Ligand SMILES: Nc1ncnc2c1ncn2[C@@H]1O[C@H](COP(=O)(O)OP(=O)(O)OP(=O)(O)O)[C@@H](O)[C@H]1O
């Protein structure tokens with residue numbers, strides 16, 4: 001299994017690296033947010049009551065990294081649909097290779113790619129803007145973004161394989177992603193001081209909110225149980241369930 | 256090599272049930288080259304995907320390469336090769352790396368996979384294409400690569416789904432030679448599907464005719480053709496002689512299905528070449544001159560027509576969109 005996972009991983013990786021343009025295109029959105037939206041937030045954080053503590057860059061950067069994972073990993077199922085159409089997935093499924101390896105190799109590639117992109121964003125925010133964060137915060141962020149990417153790409157592949165439709169897949173994703181994004185407080189934090197009660201209430205049901213909150217706390221240097229526990233548990237559960245769903249879907253006979 | 260009983264598969268698509276395969280029995284001996292002939296949507300690919308463990312049958316059972324399909328699918332996968340209808344290489348990937356990866360997925364070491372890839376490239380005229388992205392290959396090269404991908408682990412049984420579809424005549428002939436060599440030089444059992452009659456006819460030891468999810472006939476091409484009542488004889492005469500010619504034709508020993516057209520009289524006899532002298536003598540005696548004369552041996556298309564009441568080409572008209580059936 002580890003050998004097979006490695007085979008699928010290195011194949012997927014070498015295909016990605018052959019087309020580095022896509023990795024750059026994925027970075028475009030967060031970079032634009034940093035450059036064109038970040039400076040705007042700088043004043044707002046200082047003058048608006050209800051904003052969480054920390055500088056605007058400590059609020060924005062971790063959120064952008066989550067957004068990067070959210071959008072980057074959710075659409076990976078497209079690649080699988082293309083492989084399905086081209087017969088390349090069938091060709092692998094007809095070999096004795098483990099179905100779990102077929103999934104894990106792919107999601108690990110996606111995680112590595114997302115972590116690399118996140119690292120670039122962090123470097124940019126440190127060098128060009130006024131981001132300050134500890135090594136611990138950066139390490140924790142990268143770990144969380146890796147897990148998030150594992151979870152989201154597992155779901156993306158599972159969804160693609162169940163839908164088997166290059167039309168329905170993006171339609172469903174686009175419908176689901178925008179509310180997830182807005183309700184997680186990525187762009188503007190949803191705090192009790194800023195949001196009406198009902199909006200705040202809904203946002204607490206969004207697992208991504210807790211992950212974003214935990215990352216922001218670590219950037220502020222608050223490594224307390226209070227700040228990190230919920231986010232970590234939510235993330236852990238989300239990743240475990242997603243990978244399980246992915247493995248189950250890949251193992252179904254008729255998948 | 257293959258023994259299937261009552262293999263059936265029903266798909267549910269948007270609430271509708273499609274009975275793609277309805278109870279197929281088949282037996283293939285080791286070393287045979289068997290063709291699965293049928294029009295679009297007959298259930299060829301679906302049967303193959305069941306036999307290669309890609310989809311589970313709704314009912315029925317099968318033993319493939321000596322292993323029970325349901326209880327040990329991984330065992331079956333190890334022993335068979337499968338070349339899907341649409342191939343399986345990614346356009347951006349390179350020829351050499353695809354073959355190597357496929358070999359390694361079958362458990363070969365890197366060195367073995369490379370060695371095997373090189374041998375197959377030699378055998379299938381793919382030598383020197385190692386570093387080429389797959390999208391730059393010609394149609395014939397692509398199809399040979401697909402076959403190489405199905406043979407990396409040297410399986411004793413290989414399934415080829417429409418190996419020559421959409422190829423030009425020259426590439427088809429070339430691929431046929433490779434498929435024949437597969438059996439002749441390597442003793443591989445080959446099970447292929449086709450909707451080309453000439454392909455089934457010239458390539459296969461035995462043909463299974465499938466229509467609408469069920470096998471409607473099987474046998475060697477010659478035996479199948481013999482099931483159709485003999486050769487077709489067509490005599491061209493002047494319109495004024497048509498009635499008399501029809502009478503004479505009906506009296507030819509063994510003549511059947513006599514039909515009168517605008518300029519011709521057609522009928523079937525077991526041996527057209529034996530019937531001609533007698534026919535010509537009788538026409539001569541009646542003072543009738545022939546304008547043309549044609550004897551046609553039955554084709555597999557005639558077999559299909561006799562069995563189903565449709566020609567293969569008719570059967571192809573209501574084509575199901577390919578996208579609907581993407582795995
Ligand atoms: N996954 C699927 N979902 C729904 N229907 C399917 C599916 N796969 C096949 N079918 C249907 O089952 C029938 C048989 O299809 P199959 O692909 O086996 O035909 P075929 O003989 O291989 O045809 P062709 O010569 O066009 O390749 C068709 O009516 C097809 O639409």
Ligand SMILES: [Mg+2]
Nearest residue numbers: 299300301340
């Ligand atoms: Mg088919």
